[in-house]
Amino acid sequence: MSDRIFTPEEANALLPRLREELRGLQEMTDEYEERMIALRKKKAEAGTRTGGGAAGGGDPFFEEEGRLDFMRMEIEMAIGNFGRHGVLLKMIHPGLIDFPALVNGEAALICWKEGEERATHYHGWQDGFAGRRPLPSE
Incomplete structure (x- = not known):
C-alpha cells in the first residue's frame, strides 16, 4: 500500500472507480464460493459412492480445482488493486x-x-467502524 493521504474530495472522486472494482470483486468471490461449495459436495458424493478412491485412477476434480486456484489468484490480485x-x-x-x-x-x-x-464519516486508526463520526465539513 502507498503512503497516500486523502482529502474527503479525493476520496469521493475515487469512489466511482472503487465501486466498480468492488462489484467485480464481489462477483468473483460469489462465483468462487459457489463453485467451491459445489466441488465439496461432488467430492463428498464421490467419496461415499466409491469409498474414497477415484475410479480409473485419474483425478476427476483436477480441472475444477485448477480453475478455483486460478480464480483465487484473480481475487487476490483484485484485492491488491485496492492497496495500489x-x-x-x-x-x-x-x-x-x-x-x-x-x-x-x-x-x-x-x-x-x-x-x-459518498464518504462522509471517519474514524481513528484504532477505533474501527464502531467509532465512526461525521467529517467536520459534513
Whole structure:
C-alpha cells in the first residue's frame, strides 16, 4: 500500500472507480464460493459412492480445482488493486473501504460503506467502524 493521504474530495472522486472494482470483486468471490461449495459436495458424493478412491485412477476434480486456484489468484490480485490505489479494503460483503487521511490535524481513516453515496464519516486508526463520526465539513 502507498503512503497516500486523502482529502474527503479525493476520496469521493475515487469512489466511482472503487465501486466498480468492488462489484467485480464481489462477483468473483460469489462465483468462487459457489463453485467451491459445489466441488465439496461432488467430492463428498464421490467419496461415499466409491469409498474414497477415484475410479480409473485419474483425478476427476483436477480441472475444477485448477480453475478455483486460478480464480483465487484473480481475487487476490483484485484485492491488491485496492492497496495500489492507496486505500484499505476492510470488507468485501458489504463493501467497506477506508482512506488514510488527516482530520483535524490527526491521522484518521475516511470511511465508506457500500450503500452510502459518498464518504462522509471517519474514524481513528484504532477505533474501527464502531467509532465512526461525521467529517467536520459534513
